[in-house]
Amino acid sequence: MRKQMAAAAMASTAVVASVGLAGPAAAQDEWIMPDVRGEILETAINDVRAVTGDVELDIRLQPNVNQVVYNYSNWAVCATSPRPDREISQKTKRVIFALRRLNEKC
Template sequence: MRKQFAATLAATMAVSAGLMGAAPAAAAQDGNPGPWEMPDVRGEILQRAIDSVLDVTGDVDLDLELRNRKDVREVINYTNWEVCAQAPRGGQNISPKAKRVILVVRRPNTRGC
């Protein structure tokens, strides 16, 4: 109930998401959200990775793109995928202007990214 995540899956495996939730305390205090430090989510289950990003960005409309480079299967159930690469990298800032995060995913227990 703390966050509502609505996603539209495009043919390019991109997901544009409108995200709603509680804003982080730092953003609420100074009234100027961002930049946000991107958590390192490589190796995490996709749903947990998305939750980690949302914990940092709060209620910002984030441009979240999912890329599946291993095969043509659609990314539907976020608990059945694992993050193998990300942009920005962990520790880098998520741009408050672009608000874009890219997560490259694969099925768990597969090789490569």
């Protein structure tokens, strides 16, 4: 009986330790920019936030034409800075999206 209790205690300790190591995305050492080219802007922003967590990002939008971006579901991403698979700076927290209207080409 004691062996079973000790084994159960060790198993629960291992689970707690492995769960304790998992933290929010913002606590990671680096943030790698996902490839969001071609995605709807709203989805692209959500994908980047999934990497960076709840930190406040400096998101900048650059549409092809001189227009104001109101509805994030009406725009698609042509390019990003940083480029895909590059590190997002934890110092500046800046992500730039080059955009196009859904009916336009990049």
